[in-house]
Amino acid sequence: MLGDLRKFAFRAKLHMEFILARHISLYAVVAFLAALLNAYIVIPSILDQIVTASMSGPPFGPVRPPTPFMGISLTLAHLIFSLVSVSIAASMAGELASTSLFHLSQPLRRSEYSVSWLLAIVWLPSLLMALSLFVPISAFDPRLVLRVSFQPIYLRLVEDILTFSMFCWAALTRRRGVVAFIGIFFILLLPYLSLVILGLISYVFLGGRNPPSLLLTVYEIIFPSTTSTLFLGSVGQLSLDPMRASVGTLIISVFAQLSYVLYFIRKFEVK
Amino acid sequence: MSLRRKRTSEDGEIIFYRKGHSIEKLAVIVSRNLRKRFGRIQALRGVTFSVSKGSATALLGPNGAGKTTTLKILLGLLKPDSGEVEVFGMDPWRKGDKIRGIVGVLHEKPVYPQWASVRQLIRYAARLRGLGEMDEERAIKLSGLERYAGARISSLSRGYLQRLGIALAILGDPELLLLDEPTANLDPAARMEILNLISVLKEELDVTVLISSHIIPELEMVCDSAIFINEGLVLDQGSLDELARKHNSRAVVVIRTRNPRKLASDLIGRDYVKSVEVSSESVKVEVMPGELPTLESEISRLGGKYGIERVESAAGRLQDLYWKVIGVAR
Numbered sequence: 001m002l003g004d005l006r007k008f009a010f011r012a013k014l015h016m017e018f019i020l021a022r023h024i025s026l027y028a029v030v031a032f033l034a035a036l037l038n039a040y041i042v043i044p045s046i047l048d049q050i051v052t053a054s055m056s057g058p059p060f061g062p063v064r065p066p067t068p069f070m071g072i073s074l075t076l077a078h079l080i081f082s083l084v085s086v087s088i089a090a091s092m093a094g095e096l097a098s099t100s101l102f103h104l105s106q107p108l109r110r111s112e113y114s115v116s117w118l119l120a121i122v123w124l125p126s127l128l129m130a131l132s133l134f135v136p137i138s139a140f141d142p143r144l145v146l147r148v149s150f151q152p153i154y155l156r157l158v159e160d161i162l163t164f165s166m167f168c169w170a171a172l173t174r175r176r177g178v179v180a181f182i183g184i185f186f187i188l189l190l191p192y193l194s195l196v197i198l199g200l201i202s203y204v205f206l207g208g209r210n211p212p213s214l215l216l217t218v219y220e221i222i223f224p225s226t227t228s229t230l231f232l233g234s235v236g237q238l239s240l241d242p243m244r245a246s247v248g249t250l251i252i253s254v255f256a257q258l259s260y261v262l263y264f265i266r267k268f269e270v271k
Numbered sequence: 272m273s274l275r276r277k278r279t280s281e282d283g284e285i286i287f288y289r290k291g292h293s294i295e296k297l298a299v300i301v302s303r304n305l306r307k308r309f310g311r312i313q314a315l316r317g318v319t320f321s322v323s324k325g326s327a328t329a330l331l332g333p334n335g336a337g338k339t340t341t342l343k344i345l346l347g348l349l350k351p352d353s354g355e356v357e358v359f360g361m362d363p364w365r366k367g368d369k370i371r372g373i374v375g376v377l378h379e380k381p382v383y384p385q386w387a388s389v390r391q392l393i394r395y396a397a398r399l400r401g402l403g404e405m406d407e408e409r410a411i412k413l414s415g416l417e418r419y420a421g422a423r424i425s426s427l428s429r430g431y432l433q434r435l436g437i438a439l440a441i442l443g444d445p446e447l448l449l450l451d452e453p454t455a456n457l458d459p460a461a462r463m464e465i466l467n468l469i470s471v472l473k474e475e476l477d478v479t480v481l482i483s484s485h486i487i488p489e490l491e492m493v494c495d496s497a498i499f500i501n502e503g504l505v506l507d508q509g510s511l512d513e514l515a516r517k518h519n520s521r522a523v524v525v526i527r528t529r530n531p532r533k534l535a536s537d538l539i540g541r542d543y544v545k546s547v548e549v550s551s552e553s554v555k556v557e558v559m560p561g562e563l564p565t566l567e568s569e570i571s572r573l574g575g576k577y578g579i580e581r582v583e584s585a586a587g588r589l590q591d592l593y594w595k596v597i598g599v600a601r
Contacts, residue, residue: 014399018395021387021391022386022387095384098382101378101382102381104367105346105348105371106371107368107369107372108368108371108399269349270343271349
């Protein structure tokens with residue numbers, strides 16, 4: 001059992017290294033630049049917060065909510081690593097249409113193959129995004145990490161993990177164009193388009209009253225970070241606290257990832 | 272010594288198979304009533320065949336007959352709709368990784384990652400098999416890729432891509448080779464090298480080989496049995512001798528000798544010899560259907576007497592069989 005698990009990890013890692021080998025230096029440069037950008041935006045903002053706080057109370061008092069600069073930094077990191085995730089998913093679609101015949105003719109299980117792509121599409125960009133936020137701050141002064149509010153970062157990561165999981169499914173179409181379209185749609189359009197639709201529903205059918213709480217709850221579960229950003233200051237209007245909604249987001253993410261792996265194991269054929 | 276599987280085939284023959292055993296008739300591949308549909312196209316309509324251990328079997332049939340689909344099912348790349356298939360006693364769809372660890376494969380139209388170098392790709396495949404640098408080097412050398420080991424795959428000609436496929440297929444001494452058009456895109460010299468390599472692997476390492484190809488004379492050089500497939504059905508299968516006897520197929524042998532005239536006059540009187548042609552250094556003999564083994568034993572007996580240097584199977588027997596089996600079906 002343990003031997004099997006070790007073999008699984010070894011082969012999945014080997015395949016992941018191989019698929020990332022081509023672009024790994026590019027991803028490293030992107031992560032480094034994102035970290036620099038975050039450092040440039042966030043560190044002065046935290047220092048400013050400390051100075052302001054020291055004038056009105058103890059210098060290392062309780063953790064404060066993030067400044068608007070942290071929000072900008074999160075949004076930038078989200079955009080950058082979403083593009084990384086989409087580009088890796090597009091590579092997977094390309095591989096499934098061509099070189100998967102070579103890969104799956106090797107002693108590589110379909111589970112190992114699909115999990116290595118899942119790690120590359122979902123977990124690598126998420127990890128890089130978290131690191132690009134925390135590493136520059138802790139490199140400057142580890143104590144500053146405690147000044148950052150973790151909630152928005154956590155919500156952003158949870159929302160992105162769900163979005164990136166959808167890219168794995170999109171890659172199964174074996175078409176790069178479809179992956180690119182779904183990527184742009186999920187990152188740039190869907191969070192805001194859904195809100196517009198909710199607004200239209202409430203305006204047209206409900207005479208301007210709040211949309212049904214079920215629809216709002218679904219929206220909050222799918223986009224916990226976007227919701228908390230857009231409804232900042234009016235969280236009371238939400239039907240669910242974003243942190244509680246994020247539990248639903250995590251459950252859907254786990255389901256999306258498991259079903260993708262199971263589909264691959266049971267149904268995927270190399271044509 | 273217990274055998275893992277024991278089955279009775281449709282014609283009542285008992286087939287035993289288990290890796291490493293050499294008793295009875297060992298079948299490394301057993302396929303029964305295999306069916307596969309792609310949308311409206313029924314690619315396989317009940318394919319039944321077996322491949323015995325140590326044999327070199329030709330998988331013959333026209334385009335669209337179901338050869339590539341069959342090979343992909345054997346590797347666990349496609350899931351059959353119904354029927355049974357076992358390779359080394361394992362179900363390819365469930366235990367595909369184990370099968371692919373001991374099976375070397377060359378696909379008809381392989382596509383490799385263009386950005387990688389030859390060595391990178393072979394190293395990756397070797398590491399997945401748990402092999403080391405020695406095995407990589409051996410595969411590179413045997414397939415004649417030493418000069419191009421550092422080259423990018425995108426820079427390789429079609430012939431060298433084929434060699435790369437061969438190198439990947441022979442990594443780590445596989446027990447079974449599945450080759451789909453192995454000599455396609457190769458120049459005549461490279462073709463001979465590949466065919467010799469297949470013969471060496473078969474003879475010296477006891478590798479079982481299943482080759483799908485359209486170049487029948489080449490198959491005849493390396494294969495001792497054949498499976499004829501057309502429109503998703505196996506029309507016939509067996510050793511070349513059995514098939515020749517069954518289909519009254521002609522067998523022609525060229526005997527290189529120092530005394531062609533004397534040998535010819537000796538052979539012409541035999542009742543199993545159909546015709547004899549004499550040239551300055553050889554005798555071309557056509558035997559009655561199914562009588563090739565008789566001629567072969569006679570040649571080995573007469574070898575010293577007439578200074579027989581070499582015996583070659585003249586191309587034509589498999590071709591003849593192909594037309595008899597596939598041609599009738601069409």
